[in-house]
Amino acid sequence: MSEAPEAGAAKNPWAIAIVVALATFMEVLDTTIANVALRYISGGLAVGPDEAAWVVTSYLVANAIALTASSFLAKRYGRKLFFMASVTLFTIASIACGFAWSLESLLFFRVLQGLGGGGMAPLAQSILADAFPPEKRGQAFALYGVAIVVAPVVGPTLGGWLSDNVSWHWCFLINGPIGVVALLLMGWLLQDSKAAIEERERLKEEGVRFDVVGFLLVATFLGSLEVVLDEGLREDWFDSTLIVTFTTIGAAAFVLMFPWLLTRKNPAVDLTLLKSRQFASCFVVMLGTGAILISTTQFVPQIVQELYGYTATLAGLSLAPGGVVTVCMMVLAGRLSGKVPAKWMIASGAAIITVGMYHLTSLYADSTFWFFASARMWVGAGLPLVFLSITAASYIGIKPDQTDQASAQINMARNVGGSIGVCVAQNVLAHREQFHQTRLVEHIDLANPAYQEAMRAATQAFAARGGGDASGQAMSWIANQVQSQVTFWAYIDVFFVLGLMSAAMIPLAMILRSAKAKPAH
Template identity: 35%
Template sequence: MSAAAAPAAAGPDGVVAHKGLITVSIMLATIMQVLDTTIANVALPNMQGSLGAAQDQITWVLTSYIVAAAIMTPVTGWLSDRMGLRELFIASAAGFVVASMACGFATSLNEMIVFRLFQGLCGAALVPLSQTVLLNINTREQHGSAMAIWGAGIMVGPIVGPTLGGWLTETFNWRWVFFVNLPIGMLALAGMILFLPKTPKRRRGFDFFGFAMLSLFIGALQMFLDRGEQVDWFASPECWIELGLAVSGLWAFVLHITGREGAFIDPKIFTDRNLVMALVMIFVVGMILLAGLALLPPMLQNILGYPVVTTGLVLAPRGVGTMISMIVVGRLIGKVDTRLLIFTGLMLTALSLYQMSGFSIMMNSTPIIVSGVVQGLGLGLVFVPLSTLAFATLAPQFRPDAASLFSLLRNIGSSVGISIVSVELAHNIVINRAELVGGLNPFNPNFTSAVGAMGLDQTTTLALLNQQVQAQAAMIAYVDDFKLMMIITLCAVPLLLFMRRPGASAGATGHAPAME
């Protein structure tokens, strides 16, 4: 998109009209979409009974949304050029609200899957478009503060989602998990229709083969990651087929775009070193953010016996830590080397995971809250500076495509992270249980004395011991997962050496085009 778009969004002094209202509107749309990545998870058991679905079928409610959103995310840049950024944003938000209402009224599993597919297709553009708009309506000097606002919605949404979903399901029913999008979406739409400036359209050919190959890669990979645990991974021909399709699609896509004019994604975008490193790091951040959120609720509910609402309250300080770091980092960007902020955030995140590796079944909520606040602070310090640094040296015309890739890699990282920790958890529980059971025999004096102290009949004693062994085996497995996530976090630190701080030219005075 050309710089000629500036007059459409900015006045003669370069100040964007109604910038605050634009920001509120697009962030409401972003939060609405991000919430839906986790809010429906806790409602699945209730949906299963209402829709008459089997255990392995109800997961398609999540899978259909994730796959549709992942496939449509990379095409956001092309659509925004063809339709206009404003028009695409409004159409996507409106479609998302309509799809949400349809999901709430669904009467069968097939209807729900179709409506969730439509919801994913419409919601895919909301996050990258919101990031692009915030970058466009703010000067380079204000990008740090803008990304702090954007990052707050992206980071806090998944944390609040399970809590809000659990409360809505218990207080009303599972349908309100989708109906809640109506008031949020209507406010967002009203603000965008009234205040979001128009942008010029740019005719840009569509690379059907490139899109098809990238979609094949993303769709097959997401199916592989989401279905793997249910079908026993590589013991199933389905997983081999999905992995083969994913590898083939990626290989064909890379060969197709290399040195080709008019490719679906311009390969010149990958010559920006900061963007490439940021894409790798946001992949890691995605793994840590949602993998941790996937582990903690079942651990708190199944091992420590916390109710759903209490689980949400215990996890809430994580979001508070994120909000605090967002506020602080917005003021520090531009004054402190961005790479130093990211390094501090990674180290705080690693520290929180180290604290989590000390969890036990005898603990109270204090270690969970403390480690959650530390991790929230760390992830906030990583996410905002990384979002800013990724676009600091990038040509403005590449922003829509780059924002799409940024969101795509974050989502794929989340899927990969959840799959890795889930596989490791199930595998380690079996191993830990076998090792613990091996010590429970009449020749172990500690075992015989513990059994004698219980003073119960044999059946009750064995049932209690089995329960304790299972809980201990599971907690050790969770701790092992937290250690693995800590190692992954530390492995991302050396990537900072390859990133460069924007030069004086990148931060030159003057206002960037408001809608480029």
């Protein structure tokens, strides 16, 4: 890495950081803002819930695919030009999503939105790394980290409020004015570093071409993986022709991409980065971070709506206190980043997140709003310590010309990790519901004294109210109580598994180097 800022030297680097963070916030926001609006989209476009879920899946697939091409395209055409082009595509596609007239048109525009968003996040980190000197990068990444970690929290709250009070269309239209403002400020503030300009001219003179084959192999693997992870449970996994087909295609692409990418002079994805223990450790930890962030952001609002009758707005608000804690912790983490080794920051953050997951395993029927809010506050306190440390540590020991590649792969890990986390959580929920259902039903036996007493008391209660078949109402009430208990226990198992995932990050963090490594030559 360079020892002094080059990009934006004539401009205030903090102004650049704010603009970059704004664009990143807008992009990451769309990974969760549509989640709480799916039932509104389903009703508005007259499609089933499973079809509406592709609104989320299509964005993730396109986003992951775009990440594989962002590094080369940024080098070949300039970071500023490519970043602004990505924001432009994202903004236009967002507006188009808001005016979509059918599911097919919405999915098409959502794919375009994902392609635009996939080019924004990795370049944001590279721009910040060039705009700030090494001793200030921790604070700059803290501001960037606020956008990454808080946006998924704001997404459900904002999406729920817009859906409840305005229209689901505004979950997408809201990006329009934000994107226009960001573009105007980028045109004024951003400029490519001297090293980036020299690299662009060198690529032109040498006639270096984009690795189309490598890109297609990686894109095919990532796209197939996203489809399998997101649709596997809904399609009953390998009993589905769709899942078998995409698994076969993804496996073939995975096998072929390694020999191709490792033998190219200018590969679409630089797999040599993963040979570094430092970078590989950061990559794996970011997988876990994405899994925890996206899973908790989805399942906490889901459980309060399903079991506690919260509106979409109130469900989103249950995450808001955690967002406030995250912002505060980002500031603290930024100050500590240059003083405390990354591995201790990550281990501490993972331990705090584990406490939050353990807190959620004490879930019960009378849990209050602040029960869920406080659990999210624990997670919000731990995530900045983990996220910021990974972001900074991933650049240690890599060449300056590998900055964009490193950033793209770290962001790819966050997206893929999020999909894996949601997939694991959904499967745990489904299988544990079946398990608990089987065990509880064993006790619903006419010969069971406990069941007889419960049935008698319930029948008497309904008879006292009047209104007909008290015995039938009592049986229905007991069945509902059983189903409710099954769901509670299944969610507790989900949070227990997520807690194990966060706890596993603690020993993994110890692999990271304590001191800065010298850049590779």
